[in-house]
Every structure is written in C-alpha cells, then in structure tokens.
Amino acid sequence: MHGRKRRIVSQGFSTSTIKSSEPIVIQHVQNFCSALIKAANKPQADNWSLPQNMAAWTNYLTLDVISDLTYGQPFNLITDTKLRWLVNAIVQGNRRIYMRFAFPSLFNVKPSAWYSPDKWLFPDMADERQRFLEVSTNFSEARMASEEKMKGRNDIMSALLDARDPKTGTKLSEAEVWGEAHLMIAAGGDTTSTALAAVLFYLSRHDEAHKILNNEIRSTFPTIDDIRQGYRLSSCHYLRACLEEAMRLAPPAPGALWREVCTGGAIVDGEHITAGLDVGVCQYAICRNPNLFPEPYSFKPERHLRREDSPYSADTTAVDYFGFPPRSMQPQVSSSPFWPSQLSPSHLSPPIPAHAGPTPGISTPLPRTPGGTEKPPAFAPFLIGPRSCVAKPLAYLEMSLAIARLVWSLDFIAADSTGEGKPGCGILGRERKEEFQIVDMFSSSKDGPVLKFKLREDHCSQD
Numbered sequence: 001m002h003g004r005k006r007r008i009v010s011q012g013f014s015t016s017t018i019k020s021s022e023p024i025v026i027q028h029v030q031n032f033c034s035a036l037i038k039a040a041n042k043p044q045a046d047n048w049s050l051p052q053n054m055a056a057w058t059n060y061l062t063l064d065v066i067s068d069l070t071y072g073q074p075f076n077l078i079t080d081t082k083l084r085w086l087v088n089a090i091v092q093g094n095r096r097i098y099m100r101f102a103f104p105s106l107f108n109v110k111p112s113a114w115y116s117p118d119k120w121l122f123p124d125m126a127d128e129r130q131r132f133l134e135v136s137t138n139f140s141e142a143r144m145a146s147e148e149k150m151k152g153r154n155d156i157m158s159a160l161l162d163a164r165d166p167k168t169g170t171k172l173s174e175a176e177v178w179g180e181a182h183l184m185i186a187a188g189g190d191t192t193s194t195a196l197a198a199v200l201f202y203l204s205r206h207d208e209a210h211k212i213l214n215n216e217i218r219s220t221f222p223t224i225d226d227i228r229q230g231y232r233l234s235s236c237h238y239l240r241a242c243l244e245e246a247m248r249l250a251p252p253a254p255g256a257l258w259r260e261v262c263t264g265g266a267i268v269d270g271e272h273i274t275a276g277l278d279v280g281v282c283q284y285a286i287c288r289n290p291n292l293f294p295e296p297y298s299f300k301p302e303r304h305l306r307r308e309d310s311p312y313s314a315d316t317t318a319v320d321y322f323g324f325p326p327r328s329m330q331p332q333v334s335s336s337p338f339w340p341s342q343l344s345p346s347h348l349s350p351p352i353p354a355h356a357g358p359t360p361g362i363s364t365p366l367p368r369t370p371g372g373t374e375k376p377p378a379f380a381p382f383l384i385g386p387r388s389c390v391a392k393p394l395a396y397l398e399m400s401l402a403i404a405r406l407v408w409s410l411d412f413i414a415a416d417s418t419g420e421g422k423p424g425c426g427i428l429g430r431e432r433k434e435e436f437q438i439v440d441m442f443s444s445s446k447d448g449p450v451l452k453f454k455l456r457e458d459h460c461s462q463d
C-alpha cells in the first residue's frame with residue numbers, strides 16, 4: 001500500500017518537477033527577504049532593525065512555499081496576517097499524531113458521551129483543527145476548479161494528479177491526492193522551518209562561521225538574482241555544511257520514528273530483534289554521541305566538509321545535492337577565495353573519523369565495510385530507506401536559497417536569548433545556553449532565534 005503511494009508521490013519530487021518549482025520557491029524566498037529588508041530599512045538607535053522572531057518568519061516562508069506548490073496558491077503568511085494561526089494549528093496537529101503513535105490505545109477507544117480522546121487530551125485544538133481542515137478543503141477545491149489553468153505549472157500537485165504507479169499503472173484517487181496534499185502541508189512546513197531557524201540561531205552565535213558563510217555567498221554571487229539552482233549554488237559547500245550541522249544539532253524530526261519488525265525478525269547491530277517489536281533511532285540522541293561526532297554540542301560545520309583526499313571525493317559516481325557532480329568535477333566559477341587566510345579549507349576539513357558514516361549527500365553511496373556490507377549513516381535527518389523523506393531535494397533547495405539570499409542581503413545578530421537553554425533551570429537537557437531548544441512533537445516545536453538585521457555594509461540601498 002505504502003509502496004504504491006510512494007512510487008506515485010515520488011514523481012512529484014522528480015528533478016524536472018523540482019526544476020519547474022524553483023521560480024515559485026524563489027518568489028516566496030524573496031518575499032521573506034523583503035520583509036526582513038523592510039525591517040532593516042527602519043533602523044533603530046543602535047542602527048539595527050527591530051527584533052524579529054525567526055521561528056515565525058521561517059514558518060511563514062515554508063508554509064507559503066508548500067501551500068503554493070500543493071494547492072497552486074499560497075497561504076500568503078509572509079505578506080498577510082489573516083491565516084497566521086495556521087502555524088500553531090499545524091504544530092498541534094503534528095503533536096496529536098505523535099501522541100497517537102506513542103499511545104495508540106488512548107485513541108483506539110470509540111468516543112462516547114463521557115470520553116473523547118481529542119476533547120480530553122487536546123481541548124484547545126479541536127476548534128483550530130476544524131478550521132485548518134476547512135482551509136485545506138477550500139484550497140483543495142479551488143485547485144481542482146482551476147486544474148485546467150494550472151496544467152503548465154508542473155508542480156507537486158500536477159505530478160500527483162497525473163502520475164501513475166509504474167508497477168500497477170494505477171493513479172491516486174481524488175481522496176488519496178488530497179490526503180497526500182494534507183500530509184505535504186503537515187510534513188513540509190514545520191520541518192524545513194526548524195532547520196532554517198536552527199541555522200540562523202547558530203550563525204548568530206558563531207561569528208567565525210557566519211563570516212565564512214558571508215564570504216562564500218557574497219563572493220560566489222555577483223547579484224542576488226544569480227542565487228538559483230545550478231553549479232554555483234552547488235559549489236557553496238560551507239552553506240551545505242552549515243545546514244547539515246544545524247540539522248544535526250536541531251533535527252527537524254528529532255525523536256525515534258518507530259518501525260515494526262516484520263516476520264522472521266531482524267538483526268540490528270548483531271542483536272536478534274523479534275518480529276512485532278518496534279525499533280527506531282532517536283536522531284537527537286545519536287547526533288550527540290561523542291564517538292560519532294566529537295565535541296557533539298559544538299556547532300562545527302566543518303565536520304561535514306568533504307576532504308578532497310577523503311574516500312568520498314574519489315568516488316566519481318557521487319553527485320551533489322542538486323544532482324550535480326562533486327566540486328572536483330565542476331567548473332571553477334569563482335576566482336575569489338572565500339576562506340579567511342587563517343582558516344584554509346584544509347584547516348576546516350579534519351580527517352573524517354572512519355566510524356562517522358559518509359559525508360551526507362543525497363546520492364552518495366553508503367561506504368562499504370571490509371566485509372562488503374553497507375553501513376548506514378548516523379546522521380540521517382531525513383531518515384533512510386523506503387519511508388524516508390520523499391522531498392529531500394526540495395527541502396535542500398528551499399533551505400539553500402533562503403539562507404544564501406538572506407546572507408547575501410543582510411547582516412544579522414542575536415537580539416536576545418530566545419531559543420537558548422537556561423543554565424540552572426534544573427530541567428535535564430534544557431540548561432545549555434548555547435544549544436537551540438526544540439521540543440519533540442514529531443516535528444520540532446521551537447521559539448526564536450530573535451534577530452536584528454541591517455543591510456550588508458557594502459550594499460546600502462535595497463527594497
């Protein structure tokens with residue numbers, strides 16, 4: 001059942017669909033940047049903008065993108081306040097699904113006059129959920145009504161409506177299409193916004209990394225319009241490393257996503273697991289294992305950089321995250337080196353520990369152990385296998401465009417401590433000031449960082 005849907009849904013994220021979706025993503029990324037540029041154009045006494053909560057802005061951006069690609073019209077959360085309540089409704093919806101996974105028996109009780117799981121457990125969200133379903137239905141109906149007009153768009157929805165399962169030749173029914181659309185909104189907004197908020201949190205607290213990224217982006221792209229899918233964006237390896245490191249420290253799906261062991265059992269790390277048991281790996285925990293990630297609480301994008309002499313760079317079949325070959329096979333596009341003299345690329349690329357898994361990359365094959373078996377990567381924010389994230393290329397495109405265009409246009413600093421841990425708070429795991437705080441609700445709920453912006457010094461007039 002899942003296999004059939006997956007074969008159809010994955011066509012909505014094919015290279016050609018992602019390519020034709022790019023102008024839509026860029027349009028919303030530009031709205032996002034314009035909103036922050038507008039704030040920067042009204043400097044306060046300290047020359048910086050009023051503080052901006054980036055958990056909110058990144059949520060608006062990612063929901064505008066995914067609603068536009070799915071329904072053919074955006075929620076317009078960046079430019080209009082009317083539907084902004086949807087952000088919380090979606091987070092709460094994810095929390096409810098997570099509770100269902102964790103405690104199915106609570107929900108498997110038929111609601112009665114005296115017990116209804118939703119009313120008891122989520123009294124505040126019943127209304128919001130209803131309103132969200134109404135919005136989603138209205139948007140779905142509007143899309144269906146204008147489907148003829150939308151034909152040339154080649155977005156996720158057109159692909160879902162047209163695609164056939166290559167194995168059975170069947171299409172998704174209308175109900176299945178709208179079920180998938182609903183899933184896209186729930187799965188595609190909150191996750192991507194956590195990664196964006198986290199990278200902004202860590203950059204605003206790590207000047208050296210922030211400087212290197214500024215240099216990389218500003219020296220690679222002469223104008224903001226040059227920041228689009230292609231060799232130049234693929235060559236921004238420090239950008240990619242910052243995104244990876246932010247997702248390592250703040251995984252957008254941080255908990256264990258359980259899988260039931262099938263008939264015959266399974267062998268995991270040499271242990272036999274009986275059929276019927278649930279197994280899962282908690283991304284938050286494994287990403288803090290010091291044997292896999294030395295100094296696990298430190299923000300070190302360089303740990304994700306591919307060393308030219310690492311085993312992976314020799315792999316000519318490896319492709320980069322937009323489907324381009326690795327840097328060594330790409331034309332050189334920028335003659336100005338972006339590395340500060342005291343931090344050469346070789347300095348930033350310590351040897352990759354043999355046990356640390358491969359440099360993450362969409363199509364980088366898993367390394368082979370001496371016995372020839374594949375070793376799964378420890379860092380897997382999108383998971384691996386047949387139920388992993390179907391939209392990984394879209395997520396990387398969106399994150400790369402948003403951070404590159406923002407960094408190209410604006411300087412930013414932390415305005416306050418929102419999002420930080422609170423030393424001495426007495427809550428285990430919540431006391432590290434330097435760690436971006438997330439709450440596991442299937443996706444990650446977060447607040448902050450709150451940042452102040454100003455136009456980058458060498459570009460004084462933008463709108």
Ligand code: HEM
Pocket residue numbers: 006066183184185187188189191192195252253257381382383386387388389390391392394395
């Ligand atoms: C940084 C961004 C993202 C991360 C880290 C992420 C992570 C994940 C993870 C861990 C899963 C597996 C969930 C499970 O096992 O239950 C998943 C599934 C999924 N994701 Fe993403 N996701 C991201 C962005 C997106 C976006 C932008 C979309 C857009 C539509 C999306 C759509 C989906 C869908 C449809 C599934 C279900 C796939 C299936 O069951 O075959 N995700 N994602």
